[in-house]
Amino acid sequence: MLSRVADSLYWMSRYLERAEHAARLLDVNLNLMLDESSISSDHRWLRMLHALGNPSRLKWSGNAYELARNLTFDTSNKSSIVSCIIAARENARQVREQISTEQWQKLNSLYIEVTSPQVKRAMRTDAAADFGGGPTAFLQAAMEAVHQFQGVTDSTMSHGEGWQFIQAGRYLERATATGLLLEAYSEDVWGNPDCVPEGNEYLDWTGLLRCATAFEAYCKVYTADLTSERILEFLLLDAEFPHSLRFSIDSLKHSLQAIQERSGKTRAEELNRISGRLSASLGFASVDEILTGDLVAYLQSIQRQCQAIHETIYRLYVDYPIQTALAG
Amino acid sequence: MDNPSPEAERLPQAATPWNYTLDHAFDEMFAGKDQLREHYVPLLEHFTALPQDELQRRKQAADLSFLNQGITFTVYGREEGTEKIFPYDLLPRIITSAEWAKVERGLIQRITALNLFLRDIYNEGRILKAGIVPREIVYSCWHFRRQMSGLQVPRNVYIAVCGTDLIRLENGEFVVLEDNLRVPSGVSYMLTNRRVMKRIFPQLFREYNVKPIEQYTQLLLGTLRSLAPEGRPEPNIVLLSPGVFNSAYFEHAYLARQMGIELVEGRDLVVHDNVCYMRTTSGLRRVDVIYRRVDDDFIDPLCFRSDSILGAAGLFHAYRAGNVTLANAFGTGVADDKALYAYVPEIIRYYLGEEPILNNVETYLCTREKERNHVLANLDKLVVKAVGESGGYGMLIGTQSTPKERDAFAEKIRANPRNYIAQPTISFSRAPCLIGDELEPRHVDLRPYVLYGDKVTIVPGGLTRVALTRGSLVVNSSQGGGSKDTWVLS
Structure with missing residues (x-):
């Protein structure tokens, strides 16, 4: 196998895992925020940033939804969820002939979904969170898509x-x-x-x-x-x-x-x-x-x-x- | 073109409406008003018998199939959304077996002669000494590579893969518009068009008895294998692509997958002691044949453009040493130079002693004073092309130009006459297309793909490109062109 191909497959996989992990941490913390807490909200969000390795372009400013938006969509932040999905898809595109069509379609449709302007609009209003739209639905969908990709990978690609x-x-x-x-x-x-x-x-x-x-x-x-x-x-x-x-x-x-x-x-x-x-x-x-x-x-x-x-x-x-x- | 004859009559059962006016261009479907060509009868019957929504449903099925397969090309000069689907027309273009037999003979003759010409100018130069082709035309060509002088290429094959652009004149005669001898593209569209067509119109396809083209990738692999360096019985063949940002990347990945060979980029290749290797996870593996889809200029930063990162340093020397074969060879572009094109009939006569089977389009060379003056006086009627450009760039279409554009071109021609040629505006043939929900005629060309290994082979047909804009004569995918399946009947 070409070294470049191995490199791309390795990073495609790492980036997707990273996106899924960040989505889950964000989802859990947004959910916890709804309850009273023994620890301050500052502390909890700083702890989450620590768990994500303190991405250099992400700062806690006191607004959880703003942080959620940045962590999800800010493409200038290389560890945001969307950046990770873009990077994974870019790696997959470079080795398109090495992965199965099912894998490519799954990843490509995830990419199309997360980069569409409508998704960003849904995340813009904090109010959307109250109606089951907003961040939670998006994060759940992203995690699910990554899981599906892993399933498709296991069942359609030669091991x-x-x-x-x-x-x-x-x-x-x-x-x-x-x-x-x-x-x-x-x-x-x-x-x-x-x-x-x-x-x-x-x-x-x-x-x-x-x-x-x-x-x-x-x-x-x-x-x-x-x-x-x-x-x-x-x-x-x-x-x-x-x-x-x-x-x-x-x-x-x-x-x-x-x-x-x-x-x-x-x-x-x-x-x-x-x-x-x-x-x-x-x-x-x-x-x-x-x-x-x-x-x-x-x-x-x-x-x-x-x-x-x-x-x-x-x-x-x-x-x-x-x-x-x-x-x- | 502005001479519309009456609209062809609607067939009573026609579910798909017509908007079919004939003009002086050759029409692939109608010989004249109400005179349907025989080989188009079943097609038209089939299409007009289909209810309109059914036709649209099939059209959508075809589009979806292209989208899902990711059959896209890249448009340069835009940041996002650079991948586009190559527009596809549902109606096949049909060529009779007699028409094809002549085209095939003509193409074999032409590639044989051009290959002999390349061998000659990079070695003895007999044709230059005989004065058939002027030296200055050859030596002033951008694509002439003096590095190739005296080099013995495997089997003396310079042009392993070629895509020749043909058009039909008003009398229906096929003529050569352009030879593409460097890295012709589009063959993946030919193959995927066929696959989609067979799925969407299986019955019609069976009725017509169409010659198969699916063997192309196997033939290409065989051609490449036949060019391997001596003493390499199990050659490692790879396809060298500039990478994912190239407009034809889809095609590179497609061909590599269909042939079962590695798709490599320049950064995968290493040359050591004049032997070319690729980097794999189990170490370096020797490479024997490279089907390169990278232009000459970018192949080797040591020999050609030093700022290129698309090739591999030292690759040209490995090639000269005979340790690796590149297909096509370097420097083939001198034979598809648009000024040299005018000499191709003479080249065929010189090497083969035969009359050309396929003619050229009449061409004026701006290097010849008389012809240049004619060109300058008739800029509004002619098509002027820069000799080194392709893909519809660097062109002036006189009939559609403004005086300002013509002045600018006249200036350029006077400053550098070697760089320009002119041809009359040819209204090449038109074929029926499904535009919206109506059948309308559009201009089409034909690009058959010719392979040259131990012998010359051509899969029947090729890529038919369509100028989808009404009245337009530009078929290039970068400028609003599309394609359709091409059926050669047996």
């Missing part, structure tokens, strides 16, 4: 090297996003170990789970009793839940191994080593140990490892020096 690059992009993005999300909430949820959430605090904690689509899955495992350790255990270390960090890293590792087998790269030891080490360290970690140590430092170390995996993928498959390729 070969290209598909594996799509998986790798998706799970690496998801692992990074979950790590950042936990980091943003670390002070509020794990700052005070003996806290039992009640009322509005309970609502805030379910918000965290909802940000990772994890509330129902959590309840199935632990019932609706929320404790801070269990939340951390679930979002960080659960082996079966697809948005947990461990699940993401395991999936990433599998995709990277599949890519290595198909492309016959012999110099993949470094990539195997760092992805395997991260996967193993999550597999054998205990939540008590993590909480006795420095949680933020732990999460940041995971993020650094994700970054190193990304760079190694690039060095190995996409942006390798010609001299080494000629020698090997």
